[in-house]
Amino acid sequence: xxxxxxxxxxxxxxxxxxxxxxxxxxxxxxxxxxxxxxxxxxxxxxxxxxxxxxxxxxxxxxxxxxxxxxxxxxxxxxxxxxxxxxxxxxxxxxxxxxxxxxxxxxxxxxxxxxxxxxxxxxxxxxxxxxxxxxxxxxxxxxxxxxxxxxxxxxxxxxxxxxxxxxxxxxxxxxxxxxxxxxxxxxxxxxxxxxxxxxxxxxxxxxxxxxxxxxxxxxxxxxxxxxxxxxxxxxxxxxxxxxxxxxxxxxxxxxxxxxxxxxxxxxxxxxxxxxxxxxxxxxxxxxxxxxxxxxxxxxxxxxxxxxxxxxxxxxx
Amino acid sequence: xxxxxxxxxxxxxxxxxxxxxxxxxxxxxxxxxxxxxxxxxxxxxxxxxxxxxxxxxxxxxxxxxxxxxxxxxxxxxxxxxxxxxxxxxxxxxxxxxxxxxxxxxxxxxxxxxxxxxxxxxxxxxxxxxxxxxxxxxxxxxxxxxxxxxxxxxxxxxxxxxxxxxxxxxxxxxxxxxxxxxxxxxxxxxxxxxxxxxxxxxxxxxxxxxxxxxxxxxxxxxxxxxxxxxxxxxxxxxxxxxxxxxxxxxxxxxxxxxxxxxxxxxxxxxxxxxxxxxxxxxxxxxxxxxxxxxxxxxxxxxxxxxxxxxxxxxxx
Numbered sequence: 001x002x003x004x005x006x007x008x009x010x011x012x013x014x015x016x017x018x019x020x021x022x023x024x025x026x027x028x029x030x031x032x033x034x035x036x037x038x039x040x041x042x043x044x045x046x047x048x049x050x051x052x053x054x055x056x057x058x059x060x061x062x063x064x065x066x067x068x069x070x071x072x073x074x075x076x077x078x079x080x081x082x083x084x085x086x087x088x089x090x091x092x093x094x095x096x097x098x099x100x101x102x103x104x105x106x107x108x109x110x111x112x113x114x115x116x117x118x119x120x121x122x123x124x125x126x127x128x129x130x131x132x133x134x135x136x137x138x139x140x141x142x143x144x145x146x147x148x149x150x151x152x153x154x155x156x157x158x159x160x161x162x163x164x165x166x167x168x169x170x171x172x173x174x175x176x177x178x179x180x181x182x183x184x185x186x187x188x189x190x191x192x193x194x195x196x197x198x199x200x201x202x203x204x205x206x207x208x209x210x211x212x213x214x215x216x217x218x219x220x221x222x223x224x225x226x227x228x229x230x231x232x233x234x235x236x237x238x239x240x241x242x243x244x245x246x247x248x249x250x251x252x253x254x255x256x257x258x259x260x261x262x263x264x265x266x267x268x269x270x271x272x273x274x275x276x277x278x279x280x281x282x283x284x285x286x287x288x289x290x291x292x293x294x295x296x297x298x299x300x301x302x303x304x305x306x307x308x309x310x311x312x313x314x315x
Numbered sequence: 316x317x318x319x320x321x322x323x324x325x326x327x328x329x330x331x332x333x334x335x336x337x338x339x340x341x342x343x344x345x346x347x348x349x350x351x352x353x354x355x356x357x358x359x360x361x362x363x364x365x366x367x368x369x370x371x372x373x374x375x376x377x378x379x380x381x382x383x384x385x386x387x388x389x390x391x392x393x394x395x396x397x398x399x400x401x402x403x404x405x406x407x408x409x410x411x412x413x414x415x416x417x418x419x420x421x422x423x424x425x426x427x428x429x430x431x432x433x434x435x436x437x438x439x440x441x442x443x444x445x446x447x448x449x450x451x452x453x454x455x456x457x458x459x460x461x462x463x464x465x466x467x468x469x470x471x472x473x474x475x476x477x478x479x480x481x482x483x484x485x486x487x488x489x490x491x492x493x494x495x496x497x498x499x500x501x502x503x504x505x506x507x508x509x510x511x512x513x514x515x516x517x518x519x520x521x522x523x524x525x526x527x528x529x530x531x532x533x534x535x536x537x538x539x540x541x542x543x544x545x546x547x548x549x550x551x552x553x554x555x556x557x558x559x560x561x562x563x564x565x566x567x568x569x570x571x572x573x574x575x576x577x578x579x580x581x582x583x584x585x586x587x588x589x590x591x592x593x594x595x596x597x598x599x600x601x602x603x604x605x606x607x608x609x610x611x612x613x614x615x616x617x618x619x620x621x622x623x624x625x626x627x628x629x630x
Contacts, residue, residue, distance in 0.1 A: 176527055176559070177492060204555050205517070209524030212491055239591065240519050243598040244491070256618035259591055264616075274589075276554065276574055283558040301579075303571035 002246035005195075005220045009043035010036050010238055013063055014087055015230035017047055019270040023061035028262060029074045032226065037080035038254035039242060043108060045085040046071060051094035071105045083107035083134070090120045101132030108134040110167070115145040118153040122161045129162035136221070138167035138199060142183060143174045143285050154190040165195040165221045170210060173203025173233055173282040177213040184217040197221030200236045202228055203282025205274055207236035212244065226255055227263040229270070232288035233278040271295070276303045280310055317561035320510075320535045324358035325351050325553055328378055329402055330545035332362055334585040338376035344389045346573060347541065352395035353569035354557060358423060360400040361386060366409035386420045398422035402453075403443070405435045416447030423449040425482070430460040433468040437476045444477035451536070453482035453514060457498060458489045458600050469505040480510040480536045485525060488518025488548055488597040492528040499532035512536030515551045517543055518597025520589055522551035527559065541570055542578040544585070547603035548593040586610070591618045595625055 013029055029046065036044050047063030055064055062070040066086045075084070085108040101107070109128045113121035121137050128135045137157060142150075157166055168183050175183075180198065187196050198214035200207035200223070211222055224238030239259070242250040267273060277291035280303075294306050328344055339347075344361065351359050362378030370379055377385040381401045390399070400423040416422070424443040428436035436452050443450045452472060457465070472481055483498050490498075495513070502511055513529035515522035515538070526537055539553030554574070557565040582588060592606035595618075609621050 177524060178531070202520075204558075205520050205523050205552060208520050209492060216493070237520060237589075237594075240594060240598075243519075243594070253619055253622050256591060256622055260616040260618050274552075276571060279552075279555060279558070283555075301575040303575050304568055307568050307571055 002248070003215075003220070004247065006215070006245060006247060007042040007221050008238070008242060008245070008250065009045060009085060009197075009221060009223050010041045010225060011045040011085075011087075011199075011223055011235070012225040012229050012238070014045040014047050015225055015235055016270070016272070017061070017063045018231040019229070019272055021060045022047055022063035024063060026062075026073055029063070030078065031258060031262065033074055033080065033082075034078045035254045035258045036226075037078060037082045039251055040249040041082055041238070041242070043085045044082045045087060045110070046074060047086060048092075049086040049088050049098070049106075049109065050092045051097065053094060054092055066106075068099070068104050068106070075105065085110055087112055087138075088124060088128070090117045090124065093124065095124070095127060098128065098131060106133065108136065110136040110138050111163075112138045112140055112169075114140055115149050115153050118156060122156060125161055125163045135163045136165040136167055136197060137161065137163045138169050138197075140169045141171045141287075142168055143170055143172050143179065146183075151190075154187060158191050158193065163194060165197045166191050167197035167199050167221065167223075168214070168219070169199045170201055170207075172285055172287055173201035173207065173278070174285040175200070175210055176206060177209060180210045180213040181217055184214055184219055188218065195220050197223065199223040201230065201233055201282070201288075202235060202237075202274065203233040203278045203288065207234075208240045208244075211236045211241060227259045227267065229263060229266070229272055232272065232292055233274055233282070234272040277306050280307060284310055286310065317563070318530075318535070319562065321530070321560060321562060322357040322536050323553070323557060323560070323565065324360060324400060324512075324536060324538050325356045325540060326360040326400075326402075326514075326538055326550070327351075327540040327544050327553070329360040329362050330540055330550055331585070331587070332376070332378045333546040334544070334587055336375045337362055337378035339378060341377075341388060343577060344378070345393065346577065348389055348395065348397075349393045350569045350573045351541075352393060352397045354566055355562075355564040356397055356553070356557070358400045359397045360402060360425070361389060362401060363407075364401045364403050364413070364424065365407045366412065368409060369407055381421075383414070383419050383421070390420065398449070400425055402427055403439060405432045405439065408439065410439070410442060413443065413446060421448065423451065425451040425453050426478075427453045427455055427484070429455055430464050430468050433471060437471060440476055440478045450478045451480040451482055451512060452476065452478045453484050453512075455484045456486045456602075457483055458485055458487050458494065461498075466505075469502060473506050473508065478509060480512045481506050482512035482514050482536065482538075483529070483534070484514045485516055485522075487600055487602055488516030488522065488593070489600040490515070490525055491521060492524060495525045495528040496532055499529055499534055503533065510535050512538070514538040516545065516548055516597070516603075517550060517552075517589065518548040518593045518603065522549075523555045523559075526551045526556060542574045542582065544578060544581070544587055547587065547607055548589055548597070549587040592621050595622060599625055601625065
């Protein structure tokens with residue numbers, strides 16, 4: 001029996017954009033939006049809502065900024081029941097640039113934050129909520145930040161924040177199913193008035209199973225990406241996730257040919273997915289940054305050298 | 316705290332051999348044996364002990380037959396504390412060809428069987444045990460065969476069989492962590508005098524997490540393969556498994572450069588790993604055979620056609 005409360009959010013263009021400076025062509029974004037709409041995905045995240053005052057539009061593509069105009073171009077004429085989401089980073093949004101939801105193609109704004117900046121995220125999120133958007137707070141790097149500051153943050157979120165959903169984010173791909181079960185239960189014990197979500201990374205090939213574990217413990221908002229596209233090792237694979245879910249509205253068929261025609265060729269270029277350096281940063285609970293840098297060097301195949309580097313840095 | 320009862324078995328050469336008719340070069344097998352020995356792996360499985368009367372040595376390489384002479388050539392002069400395992404298929408072994416363990420380089424013989432042939436497997440296994448080998452029974456296709464015949468088979472195994480270890484094998488890569496937990500508990504409720512093991516396939520990127528789930532429920536014998544090499548989508552990734560285990564004797568460092576130098580180039584040719592047709596046979600609880608055949612055709616990228624084919628066949 002399926003759980004009708006479950007919602008699937010695809011963030012292929014948003015998290016995948018971290019691998020190409022958000023330079024996806026308009027044609028590809030439209031194909032993705034169309035296929036995901038046909039697949040029955042509930043939310044489609046098209047990018048970040050970063051400020052053009054802080055980032056150069058020469059260096060970054062349109063999905064770094066997600067202006068309403070760019071979003072209209074992406075969705076124009078495509079039949080869809082899916083909602084549109086964008087991500088907001090704390091400190092990188094021009095808040096005066098956000099129109100009321102009733103005047104925007106955006107349905108949901110997700111605020112990404114580290115535990116230490118939770119006050120800023122709550123303030124931003126409440127502003128978005130007041131403007132009429134659905135809102136989430138996505139707490140990053142939770143494999144690292146589980147001390148008393150997290151307890152305080154969760155209490156603040158429950159009491160001060162209008163967000164509809166609170167996401168557990170395994171930024172480093174270092175969680176196992178027991179870590180996910182522990183965190184979802186911990187969040188549930190404090191967050192009583194909002195839904196929980198889960199966003200995994202696939203450094204140790206655990207993003208999908210960790211998402212299943214979150215489902216088992218009653219998280220209802222689930223992130224996936226087509227063929228796992230995303231930063232470094234990538235994310236929970238959307239086709240596996242909606243293949244697993246029993247809700248009759250989901251079907252993988254519309255995204256299958258898109259994978260063969262567009263995502264497999266892109267993967268050869270952008271190189272997300274399971275690679276030994278990413279597995280090692282996951283195992284050691286580190287940001288994939290060091291692995292991404294290592295893979296840009298000529299020594300990129302000397303995995304034992306990276307092993308020595310990462311274990312030396314931990315000393 | 317680690318569990319000293321846990322044993323890791325690498326079956327890279329055995330399960331990987333299903334992708335190249337067991338044609339690995341002697342040089343590669345020696346490198347694998349050396350690296351796995353240094354990594355602290357408990358058992359190294361070098362192939363099948365099939366009869367040369369039933370299979371042609373022109374068509375298949377030496378690791379389909381694993382004669383004592385071939386094994387001696389593979390291990391000669393390499394320092395190792397690892398034990399050597401081979402797999403025996405019901406009905407494909409020349410039983411008169413098996414010497415006493417004291418005269419053989421082989422330490423363990425694992426008998427692979429479907430539930431319906433359990434009587435044959437028990438007879439074979441008891442013969443191997445009488446000859447002095449460590450023995451296991453690996454029950455295949457358990458995602459399909461869970462009816463009353465399995466209950467009967469488990470009781471027979473517990474009461475009539477000398478095997479040291481009984482393996483749960485997810486041949487189709489279709490189990491989730493809840494299926495694994497269910498099966499391990501079911502096995503434990505009957506099998507009181509033997510250890511349990513788990514062998515996963517990675518069709519849905521769940522081989523590693525399913526192995527963790529088996530560990531959580533006290534299975535102690537765990538199969539992995541280097542970089543996941545194995546039939547179709549491959550197996551639980553050995554480097555992730557021994558990176559996860561806390562037993563101080565395991566280290567991934569010795570296999571890292573072997574992955575870069577040998578396994579990644581081999582993967583380009585043999586093409587094990589996550590691919591959409593394998594994901595689909597996993598999702599639908601089917602043998603990967605149909606996907607392997609499909610991937611040999613010129614239409615191999617038409618995933619939606621394979622989707623239609625597999626769902627039509629299920630009607």
